Amino acid sequence: MCSYKCVKVKFEVFGMQGRVEAFTQKTVRDILLLGHRQAFAWIDEWINMSMDDLRKYESSTNEATNKKVLES
Numbered sequence: 783m784c785s786y787k788c789v790k791v792k793f794e795v796f797g798m799q800g801r802v803e804a805f806t807q808k809t810v811r812d813i814l815l816l817g818h819r820q821a822f823a824w825i826d827e828w829i830n831m832s833m834d835d836l837r838k839y840e841s842s843t844n845e846a847t848n849k850k851v852l853e854s
Contacts, residue, residue: 787814 789810793802828836 785814785818 787810789807791803791806793799793806795802828839831839
């Protein structure tokens with residue numbers, strides 16, 4: 783599996799530009815890698831599902847996540 787994401791960072795403040803852009807790029811990279819690792823780790827849960835089953839699974843996971851966020 784291969785996935786490409788285009789992330790553009792532009793922070794034009796003298797003396798801070800390089801550090802802020804590098805930090806942002808690293809943070810976004812880490813977040814995306816974590817998501818891909820989790821998707822691969824959970825492959826046993828979704829590998830044999832049809833597209834309709836996947837959509838339902840995605841919807842229920844989205845609802846559960848939103849519920850947790852609203853409770854906190």
